[in-house]
Amino acid sequence: MKPELTLHQRTLTLTRFPVRKNETLQAWDAADEYLINHCHTIDIDPLRPILILNDNFGALSCWFANQAPVTTVTDSFITQQAIINNLNANNLPAATIIDCLAELPENPQLVLIKQPKNNRLLSWQLQQLCHLLPQDCVVITTGKAKEIHSSTLKLFEKYLGTTKTSLAVKKARLIFTTVNKSLAMPMPQPTSWTVPEHDLTMTNYANVFSSDSLDIGGRFLLDFIPSKPQYKDIIDLGCGNGVIGIKAARLNPHANVTGVDESFMAVASCRENAQLNLASTKNFNVMVANCLDDFNNQSADLVLCNPPFHQNNTITDHIAWQMFCDAQRVLRQNGELIIIGNRQLQYHEKLNRIFTKVDTIGHNDKFVVLRAIK
Structure with missing residues (x-):
């Protein structure tokens, strides 16, 4: 896959993160290109901020970084690293990169939104923007045409202002929204719910997986978390709202989790x-x-993991594979990795490549729980 994005006599070299050998996917898509092409006709004030939300790997941040001060908002640490790397690789000015819970810059001239997969996050961000944006701010969202539904547009109308869409180009579409400050309302609180069978009360921010209930995979895995006096260090890898790690901490109060x-x-x-x-x-x-990445070799006794099988909107198993390899490196001799996955994902085949022993310790019609021993 060629890493060069070329538009308007300008070329950017862009890399997806985490970096993989023989990468088959590029670090931008048709929605990015459509938005860049449209903004090429907009007069940009070089002193007034541009605000970019949900840039996947930095295509938008890199394109606009030398045109005005750019602040990029992302909930992803991996995206942060990709943006920093791609800005440096193209010798571009640094962008201010913040997470979704941080305060946004004042008086932006232009807000560019990459439609997130999660409508809860989109609603959160639109409400946050309605409080902040001046009336003259231009707000443009981009995404795949098949993922922009009438229900999506209703969110923009409800939380930010009058909304219209473009024609589709290369299966991508733009959304244009006019800011209506009268729609501003108090920011929503994190959702809260209970898991009575485990005596847990959980809260979730907008972009956390399974925001308003315990996902069925996590619920099943809770019954297979072990308690052993020899555990000194336990890791909940891909912890989400922390339900697995919290249960492990209760069962192993002597251990660091x-x-x-x-x-x-x-x-x-x-x-x-x-x-x-x-x-x-x-x-x-x-x-x-x-x-x-930040853990020492042979520094843990137990790793618990409910691995994702997608990155943004792309279905992939490379994140799960990295998790398995990292766990193998970090575990001490005879350390254990316990994972849950959909039965059809065949995770035991991958685990057998890097672990001494792999057992099935639980299963139902949908999921399998595997224990791999180093």
């Missing part, structure tokens, strides 16, 4: 849920990272 996720909203949810559900959080830590 660390929740890891690449989503800033997930980490914020996990941290709040630990405070809500644990008598003490002294041995419970949470961090944002790309898998286990």
Whole structure:
């Protein structure tokens, strides 16, 4: 796959993250191109901020970085790293990169939104923008035409202002919204719900997987979390709202438990849920990272994981594979990796390539729980 995006006599070299050998996917899509082409006709004030939301790998941030001060908002640590890398690779000015819970810059001239997969996050962001944006701010959203539904447009109308769409080009579409400050309303609070069979009360920010209930995979995995006195260090890899790590901490109060996720909203949810559900959080830590990049070799006894099988809108197993390889590296001798996955994903075949022993310790019609021993 060629990494060069060329438009309007200008070329950017863009790389997807995490970097993979023999990458078959490019770091931008037709929606990015459509938005860039449209904005080529807009007069941009070089001193007034441009605000970019949900840029996947930095195509939009890189394109506009030398035109005005750019602030990019993302919930993804991996996206942050991609944007920084791609800006540097193209010798472009630095952008200000913030997470979705941070305060937005004042008085932007232009807001560019890459439609997120999660409508809860989109609603959160539109409400945040309605409080902030001046009346003269231009707001343009881009996404795949098949994913822009009438219900999507109703969210823009409800939370931000009058909305219209473009014609589709290369299966992408633009959404144009005029800011209506009278629609501003109090920001929504994180959702909250209980898991009574495990005596847990959970809260989720907008972009956390399964925002208003415990997902069925996580619920099934809760019954297979072990309690052993020899566990000193436990990792909840891809922790989401932290339900797995919190249960592990309750079962192993003598152990240090660390929740890891690449989503800033997930980490914020996990941290709040630990405070809500644990008598003490002294041995419970949470961090944002790309898998286990920041962990030392042979530093954990147990890794628990409910791996994702998509990145943004792309179905892929490369994140799960990186999680498995990282867990193998980080586990001590005889350490255990316990994962849950859909039966058809055949994770045991991958685990058998890098672990000494792989057992099925639980299953139902939809899921299988596997334990791999180093």
